[in-house]
Amino acid sequence: xxxxxxxxxxxxxxxxxxxxxxxxxxxxxxxxxxxxxxxxxxxxxxxxxxxxxxxxxxxxxxxxxxxxxxxxxxxxxxxxxxxxxxxxxxxxxxxxxxxxxxxxxxxxxxxxxxxxxxxxxxxxxxxxxxxxxxxxxxxxxxxxxxxxxxxxxxxxxxxxxxxxxxxxxxxxxxxxxxxxxxxxxxxxxxxxxxxxxxxxxxxxxxxxxxxxxxxxxxxxxxxxxxxxxxxxxxxxxxxxxxxxxxxxxxxxxxxxxxxxxxxxxxxxxxxxxxxxxxxxxxxxxxxxxxxxxxxxxxxxxxxxxxxxxxxxxxxxxxxxxxxxxxxxxxxxxxxxxxxxxxxxxxxxxxxxxxxxxxxxxxxxxxxxxxxxxxxxxxxxxxxxxxxxxxxxxxxxxxxxxxxxxxxxxxxxxxxxxxxxxxxxxxxxxxxxxxxxxxxxxxxxxxxxxxxxxxxxxxxxx
Numbered sequence: 538x539x540x541x542x543x544x545x546x547x548x549x550x551x552x553x554x555x556x557x558x559x560x561x562x563x564x565x566x567x568x569x570x571x572x573x574x575x576x577x578x579x580x581x582x583x584x585x586x587x588x589x590x591x592x593x594x595x596x597x598x599x600x601x602x603x604x605x606x607x608x609x610x611x612x613x614x615x616x617x618x619x620x621x622x623x624x625x626x627x628x629x630x631x632x633x634x635x636x637x638x639x640x641x642x643x644x645x646x647x648x649x650x651x652x653x654x655x656x657x658x659x660x661x662x663x664x665x666x667x668x669x670x671x672x673x674x675x676x677x678x679x680x681x682x683x684x685x686x687x688x689x690x691x692x693x694x695x696x697x698x699x700x701x702x703x704x705x706x707x708x709x710x711x712x713x714x715x716x717x718x719x720x721x722x723x724x725x726x727x728x729x730x731x732x733x734x735x736x737x738x739x740x741x742x743x744x745x746x747x748x749x750x751x752x753x754x755x756x757x758x759x760x761x762x763x764x765x766x767x768x769x770x771x772x773x774x775x776x777x778x779x780x781x782x783x784x785x786x787x788x789x790x791x792x793x794x795x796x797x798x799x800x801x802x803x804x805x806x807x808x809x810x811x812x813x814x815x816x817x818x819x820x821x822x823x824x825x826x827x828x829x830x831x832x833x834x835x836x837x838x839x840x841x842x843x844x845x846x847x848x849x850x851x852x853x854x855x856x857x858x859x860x861x862x863x864x865x866x867x868x869x870x871x872x873x874x875x876x877x878x879x880x881x882x883x884x885x886x887x888x889x890x891x892x893x894x895x896x897x898x899x900x901x902x903x904x905x906x907x908x909x910x911x912x913x914x915x916x917x918x919x920x921x922x923x924x925x926x927x928x929x930x931x932x933x934x935x936x937x938x939x940x941x942x943x944x945x946x947x948x949x950x951x952x953x954x955x956x957x958x959x960x961x962x963x964x965x966x967x968x969x970x971x972x973x974x975x976x977x978x979x980x981x982x983x984x985x986x987x988x989x990x991x992x993x994x995x996x997x998x
Contacts, residue, residue: 601634602634603634603635603636604634604635604636604892604895605635605636605637605638606635606636606637606638606662606663606892606895606896606899607638607640607660607661607662607663608637608638608639608640608661608662608663608664608884608899609639609640609641609642609647609650609651609654609661609663609664609665610639610640610641610642610647610665611644611647611648611651611664611665611666611667611882612644612647612665612667612882613641613642613643613644613647614644614829616851616852616916617916618639618641620912620915620916621639621641621903622639624902624903624908624912625637625639625899627902627908628899628902628903631902632898632899635895635898635899637663637899644827644828644829645765645766645827647665648667648670648962651664651665655674655677655679655887656677658889661887661890662886662887662890662891662892662893662895662896663884663885663886663887663890663896663899663900664884664885664886664887665715665882665883665884665885666680666704666711666712666882666883666884666885667880667881667882667883668703668880668881668882668954668956669880669954669956669961669962669964669965670961670962671704671706671711671712671956672706672956672957672958672959672961672962673959673960673961673962673963674711674885674962675706675707675709675711676959678888679887679888680711680712680885680886680887680888681711681885681886681887681888681890681893682709682710682711683704683709683710683711683712683713683885683886683897684709684710686897686901687710687713690901692901692904692905692906692922695906695922695923695924696713696921696922696923697717697921697922697923699717699879699881700713700714700717700881700883700921700922703717703879703880703881703883703956704881704883706956706957707957711885712882712883712884712885713883713884713885713900713901713904713921714881714882714883714921715881715882715883715884715903715904715909715912715921716848716881716882716883716909716912716913716916716918716919716920716921717879717880717881717918717919717920717921718846718847718848718879718880718881718918718919719846719847719877719878719879719880719919719939719942720770720774720844720845720846720867720877721844721845721846721847721864721865721866721867721935721938721939721942722736722737722842722843722844722864722865722866722867722868722938723835723842723843723844723845723849723853723862723863723864723865723935724736724841724842724843724863724864724865725750725835725838725840725841725842725861725862725863726860726861726862726863727860727861728750728757728841729746729750729841729863731750732746732749732750734746734749734750736863736865737842737865737868738866738868738869739868739869739870739871740775740778740779740807740810740868740869740870741810742868743760743814743842743868744810744813744814744817744818746759746842747759747760747814747817747818747819747841747842748817748818750841751817751818756839757838757839757840757841758818758819758820758823758834758839758840758841759818759819759840759841759842760814760815760818760819760840760841760842761819761823761826761831761832761834761835761839761840761841761842761843761844762814762815762819762820762823762824762826762831762840763823763826763827763828763830763831764815764823764824764825764826764969764972764973764976765824765825765826765827765830765969766827766828766965766969767827767828767965767969768965768968768969768972768973769964769965769968769969769972770844771811771844772807772808772811772968772972773968774867774875774876775807775808775810775811775870776798776799776803776804776807776808777789777798777870777876777952778807778868778869778870778872778874778875778876779801779803779804779806779807779870779871780792780798780801780803780804780870781870781872781874781875781876781950782872782874783798783801783803784798784876784952786876786950786951786952786953787952787953788953788955789876789878789952789953789954789955790955790993790996791993791997797989797990797993797994799986799989799990799993800986800987800990803871804986805982805983805986807870808972808975808982808985808986809982811972812975812976812982815976816976819840820834820839820840824973824976824977825973828845831843831845832845832849832852832853835853836852836853836856836857837856844867846880846918847917847918847919847935847936847939848916848917848918849917850917850934850935850936851915851916851917852917853935854935862935864935864937864938865938866938866941866942866945866949867942867949869948873948874947874948874949874950875948875949875950876950876951876952877942877949877950877951877952878951878952878953878954879919880954884900884903884904886900904921906920906922906924906925909921909922909925910922910924910925910928913925913931914930919931919939955993955996958996959996960992960995960996961996964992967988967989967992968989968992971985971988971989972985
């Protein structure tokens, strides 16, 4: 990998302004995103709680009074939870007086579970905060500012500018990112080769190519659609891309003249194409799919194109023949540009925690360059420390696509997501229901876009 690629990756680590996904992330992404699903019962000790025990190793400090920290994750998956439990075990080996109890709700229920616990002030010390709900949590007084803790943290000197920015709002730091997410395209290279196709460069080409590789009789569909929790990761991106020439890059739901991107003729064009991709090139039941559904459909040979964050990489590599997996840059809109950002989740401390010092000690441990870089390699995310840019692991393979996009800043234009609006936390659920009713022909594009236009105008008031 040449120096230009290394520089591109360093730029991404150091300062790109990011989008949430999710969200799809993976979970969630980031593309990875979700607050969908009903909240779990608000019991004082959830049934899904697990205590990750250490192995009784020697402590590097004098043993203090035993403390139990309760911690809840949001972007839950079996693989990720195991990695967190391993990190907890390593921490407890060094700090035998501190026990960390990890709560791992199902991904689609996690954010609502967290909201329920916070509102009831249930015992909770550490929580996973996301870019899409940081403003909501801060507005409700749920989070402790971390600036005073971070100022004395030796590893803060290598924390990337992006990680700092995405974990902050209203001029204060509220969470230490655990991973950064930026979306790219994955495609079935064998399917494309069969049809003599190259990866699509525009949204229109994606639609056309997805149709060409769709064959319902073989249970083969062109696009791994996501119509359930986190669906807005695709239709928001399309609408932004179609408004690329007019959008306010510092306030993405709005155009430079103060209107919303959802009230433009371009938004209708994008939404109508989005519906065609679903109707003509996606599995019918994908209207309810979340992150794991769309990834599983891709790895199992049901779908041929997947748009996801890098936390999907490890799963794809583990479950697919390398010869069948291709990666490409995200499609662009009619202007030849695509709007990009990087999403993040991270660890914050509840404002009412009785063990804030111990909570910070744990957060600083799992956020260290070694722990975070190892986590990123194992789970397939972008690390939060600039020191990781020198690691060859992040300069090759599927990560090269992220470098390629970063090096084309005139095409892949960064924007500021609407995290500052408290209502942003409910946008996923509101917009998911609207797009589902539209895809099922229960509402018109005009009707849905009118609702979305009003939603964002109300945020300005």
